[in-house]
Amino acid sequence: MSERVAVRKTYKLFIGGKFPRSESGRSYPVQNSNVALASRKDLRDAVVAARAAVKAWSGTTAYNRGQVLYRVAEMLEGRREQFVALGEPADEVDAAIDRWVWYAGWSDKLPQVYGGANPVAGPYFNLSAPEPTGVVGIVAPAQPSLLGLVSVVAPAIVTGNTAVVLASEERPLAPVTLAEVLATSDLPGGVVNLLTGRIAETAPHLAAHMDVNALDLTGVADGELARTLEEAAAANLKRVLRPSSPDWTADPGTRRMTAFLETKTVWHPKGV
Amino acid sequence: MTATTTSAGSGLSEVARSEATLRTFLHGLPGVDQIGAEQRAAMLGTRSIKTSAKAWAIDLAIRMVDLTTLEGADTPGKVRALCAKARRPDPADPGCPTVAAVCVYPSMVPTAAAALAGSGIHLASVATAFPSGQAPLEVKLADTAAAVAAGADEIDMVINRGMFLAGRYSEVYDEIVAVKQACGNAHLKVILETGELVTYDNVRRASWLAMIAGADFIKTSTGKVPIAATLPVTLIMLEAVRDFRAATGRQIGVKPAGGIRNTKDAIKFLVTVNETAGEDWLHPDWFRFGASTLLNDLLMQRTKLTTGVYSGPDYFTVD
Numbered sequence: 001m002s003e004r005v006a007v008r009k010t011y012k013l014f015i016g017g018k019f020p021r022s023e024s025g026r027s028y029p030v031q032n033s034n035v036a037l038a039s040r041k042d043l044r045d046a047v048v049a050a051r052a053a054v055k056a057w058s059g060t061t062a063y064n065r066g067q068v069l070y071r072v073a074e075m076l077e078g079r080r081e082q083f084v085a086l087g088e089p090a091d092e093v094d095a096a097i098d099r100w101v102w103y104a105g106w107s108d109k110l111p112q113v114y115g116g117a118n119p120v121a122g123p124y125f126n127l128s129a130p131e132p133t134g135v136v137g138i139v140a141p142a143q144p145s146l147l148g149l150v151s152v153v154a155p156a157i158v159t160g161n162t163a164v165v166l167a168s169e170e171r172p173l174a175p176v177t178l179a180e181v182l183a184t185s186d187l188p189g190g191v192v193n194l195l196t197g198r199i200a201e202t203a204p205h206l207a208a209h210m211d212v213n214a215l216d217l218t219g220v221a222d223g224e225l226a227r228t229l230e231e232a233a234a235a236n237l238k239r240v241l242r243p244s245s246p247d248w249t250a251d252p253g254t255r256r257m258t259a260f261l262e263t264k265t266v267w268h269p270k271g272v
Numbered sequence: 273m274t275a276t277t278t279s280a281g282s283g284l285s286e287v288a289r290s291e292a293t294l295r296t297f298l299h300g301l302p303g304v305d306q307i308g309a310e311q312r313a314a315m316l317g318t319r320s321i322k323t324s325a326k327a328w329a330i331d332l333a334i335r336m337v338d339l340t341t342l343e344g345a346d347t348p349g350k351v352r353a354l355c356a357k358a359r360r361p362d363p364a365d366p367g368c369p370t371v372a373a374v375c376v377y378p379s380m381v382p383t384a385a386a387a388l389a390g391s392g393i394h395l396a397s398v399a400t401a402f403p404s405g406q407a408p409l410e411v412k413l414a415d416t417a418a419a420v421a422a423g424a425d426e427i428d429m430v431i432n433r434g435m436f437l438a439g440r441y442s443e444v445y446d447e448i449v450a451v452k453q454a455c456g457n458a459h460l461k462v463i464l465e466t467g468e469l470v471t472y473d474n475v476r477r478a479s480w481l482a483m484i485a486g487a488d489f490i491k492t493s494t495g496k497v498p499i500a501a502t503l504p505v506t507l508i509m510l511e512a513v514r515d516f517r518a519a520t521g522r523q524i525g526v527k528p529a530g531g532i533r534n535t536k537d538a539i540k541f542l543v544t545v546n547e548t549a550g551e552d553w554l555h556p557d558w559f560r561f562g563a564s565t566l567l568n569d570l571l572m573q574r575t576k577l578t579t580g581v582y583s584g585p586d587y588f589t590v591d
Contacts, residue, residue, distance in 0.1 A: 044582055051584065211584025235581065 011035040011172060013042055013196065014179035016049030017189020028197070031087075035172045038195035043164070043202045046193035047209055050135045050162040053190030058132045058160035066107035069158055072185040073100045079181055086173045088146045095249055096150040103154035103257070110159060110257055118265070125268040130261040132160035133239055134213035137206040139199060141219035145171035147248050149178060152218050155256035157191055164212070165194045166203060168219065172196040200225060207232040214239035214260045284484055284520060291442040298441060298481060304472035304508055313503035316547055317540040326539070330574050331369055333538045333566075334361060335556045338396055338527065340375040340564050341591070342403075342495065348383040350591075351376055355387035357589055362571050364587075365578070371567065372556040373426060377402070378419040385423030396461070397424035400451055403465075403494035405430035409447060416454040427455050430463045430494060431478065437469070441481060448485035461489035461527055464509075467499030472508055479512035489525040495562065500530025503540060510548040523552065529562025535573040538566060564591055 010027065012019040013036045021027075023045070026037035057065070076097045083093045115129040136156045141148035145168050156163045167175035179194045195202060199220065207215055207229040215233045220226040220243045233240050241259050246252075287297045321329055339358045341350060355374055362368035373394035376384050381397045388395055397419035401407035407415075416427055429451050435443050452460050462482035466475050482490050490509055493500040506528045513524040526549070532538055538561060545553050553559050568588045575583040 047582065047584075205582065208581040209584070210581060210587060232581075 009033065011176040011196065013038055013046075014176070014183065014192070014194040015042065015046045015190075016052070016193065017183060019179070019183070022197070026197075030169075031171065031173050033173060035176070035196050038166075038197035038202055040202065040205050042195055043205050043209075046164045046195055047135060047137075047206075047211055049190040049193050050164050051211055053162045053188055054132075054134055057157070057162055057188060057191050060160070062108035062111065062160075065158065065160065066104050068186045069104035069107065069154065070101065072182060072187060073097055073104060075181045075185045076100060076178075079177065082177060083146055083174055086177060088144070088174055092144050092147045092249075096147040099147065099150050099252070100154050103158045106155075106254070106257060107158050110254070110261075113254070114258060114261070115263075120267075123270045125270055126265065127268070128263050128265045130159065130258070131264050133260045133262055134161060135211065136161045136163045136214045136216060136260050137209070137212045137238075138163050138165045138216040139203055139206075139219040140165055140167050140175065141245065141248075142168040142170055142221070144248055146174040146178065148219070149175050151248055151252060152216055152256065153178075153192060155252070156216065156260055159257055159261055161214070161260050162191045163193065164206060165192060166199055166206065166219075167194055167196045169197070169199050203229055204232060207238075208235060210236050212236075212238060214241075216241040216256075216259070217243045218245075219243070287484055288442070288445055291440075294441045294445060294481075295439070298477040301473075301476055301480060304476055306472055309472060309504045309507055313507045313544065316507075316544045317503060319540075319543045321539050321543065327574075327577050329539050329542050330535060330570055330577070332554065332556075333535070333542065333561065334570050334574070335369045335372060336560050337371040337567050337570070338373045338375045338529070338560045338562045339371045339567060339591075340495070340529070340562050341380075342375070342377060342398060346377060346380055348380070351380045351383045352387045353589070354591055355384055355393075357567070357591060358388065358393050359391050361567060362574070362588075365575075368571070368574065372560055375426075375428065375562065378415060378422065378424070381419050381422040381424045394426050395424050396426035396428055397422075398428045398430075398463075398494075400429040400447075402428070402430050402463075403496040405432045405465075406434065409450060412447070413450060413454045416451050420454070420456055420458045424458060426459045426461060427451070428461045428463055428491060430465060431482065433465055433468045436474070436478060436481075441477075445481060445485045448482060448487065452486040459488040460486065461491045461525075462487040463491045463494055463529075465494055465497065466492045466502075466505045466509075467497040472504070475505055475508050476512055479509050480516070483512065483516045483522075483524050487524060489527050489560070491527040491529055491560075491562065493528075493530040493562075495530030501528030501532055501562075503544060506541060507544055507548055510545060510553070513553070514549045523558065525558040525560065526553070527560040527562055532561055532563050533565050534569040535566075538570065567591075 022036045023041050024039040027034045028037045084090050118126040120126040215238045226243045358371045358374045373396045375396040378397050399416040399419045400412035464478040509526050517523050572583045
């Protein structure tokens with residue numbers, strides 16, 4: 001009997017809930033695998049998919065969003081061994097799953113903490129509520145590839161934003177595997193879109209895109225690139241989170257969620 | 273446009289003499305190779321149009337748009353807003369061309385006529401019991417005459433598909449002739465509603481029937497049935513107008529309508545026009561897009577080409 005030939009996997013992009021190859025047909029070898037090399041047009045498609053998903057995802061009740069994200073954590077748990085096999089330290093995989101659950105829990109609590117009734121000098125009922133910013137472009141940190149990615153994606157989408165994520169250039173396997181987890185959870189297509197490839201090639205188009213509302217530059221290592229990205233982002237006044245390399249294992253706080261929120265305030269005459 | 277209304281040309285003047293001659297002629301048209309047509313359309317759709325050619329194509333496509341609103345919920349305010357958009361599609365760029373026409377229901381023609389006065393933009397009105405075409409002939413003629421009287425200079429009529437599918441070609445023919453007469457100087461676009469004609473052979477027959485009866489334009493669809501303007505159907509209609517001009521010397525326009533939503537699709541249609549009917553048809557007088565959402569995507573792509581950054585729907589009007 002002949003020996004079985006293993007099925008080799010091509011790691012592809014994740015756009016609108018599907019796994020297309022790059023429209024350019026390019027790929028690049030990394031971590032002993034072939035990974036799609038995203039182009040400017042793949043980025044454009046990802047933003048279109050993210051924009052299309054905003055209405056339904058932000059309109060989903062916070063409670064329901066939390067449940068969907070919890071389901072993602074369940075799926076992550078089931079793939080734990082696969083992430084370890086890809087070279088992720090086991091304790092970081094556990095931390096990533098716990099982080100995801102932690103953020104999922106915030107979905108219906110954040111509006112209580114950051115919204116509420118405001119005392120005003122008049123017979124008005126004055127109410128503030130945090131609302132999602134819209135489409136968030138994220139440059140994910142290279143290290144740790146799973147925990148870092150989870151720590152930037154989960155806080156962006158839990159509040160109702162949708163995301164276009166540029167995954168780590170050197171360590172894209174865990175990010176693409178996370179995309180496979182998202183695809184098999186109940187997360188609607190387009191809420192998270194993940195591109196692999198050269199950050200320096202795609203990020204400028206993401207930063208300049210007029211239909212992107214916010215930019216998380218956490219994973220941009222090159223200071224000069226970060227500067228030009230921030231300048232490009234100013235064209236339509238994107239909210240920008242500057243590059244940083246925090247201790248990913250520490251308590252993240254709510255900063256990454258509140259960075260991509262708008263506050264809606266309503267004045268209402270009391271009447272009685 | 274210089275189309276004449278009278279005879280359909282030397283070889284075809286006798287065709288409409290009776291039901292029998294009409295049937296003999298229409299059924300004598302060569303059959304359409306379905307696979308071949310679809311393959312040809314798919315092949316033309318793969319052409320890559322870039323940079324300056326793309327910019328030219330986008331501007332041409334904008335000039336070819338019949339900006340359309342055909343909803344039960346149309347209000348005078350919405351029609352006025354649409355007309356303002358037709359005059360200045362991109363308020364941020366005075367260099368952006370205007371669209372070819374605005375297309376509305378007959379009851380909205382007076383509002384649109386006032387809003388478009390002096391702009392040179394054509395005003396099209398659907399008529400003849402759009403979209404079903406299932407009404408007595410007197411009603412259809414009154415519908416048409418009212419739209420023309422109110423200021424429409426283009427009439428989009430629907431053929432009676434029921435009669436066509438039943439094989440009563442001369443009745444369909446007579447109806448088109450009568451509506452053409454009611455149009456007076458207004459141009460007549462004949463909607464074949466290809467999504468309901470079932471076969472490509474029927475599309476070819478209906479195209480010829482409409483052209484012989486005096487149509488100035490043949491139009492694919494009402495936009496009210498699920499299958500609207502597809503590339504193969506438009507290809508077949510373009511072949512029909514090409515062959516018709518070769519036979520009679522009279523040039524007829526083509527208007528795909530419904531389902532063309534982005535620039536990429538629009539450019540595929542333009543490639544098909546150029547490769548099938550020829551360059552003579554690459555003009556708003558001879559080719560139109562019946563669309564509403566298409567215009568915003570054309571404007572976004574146009575902005576991308578001029579500014580270099582991707583634009584978004586936030587920067588264009590919602591219509």
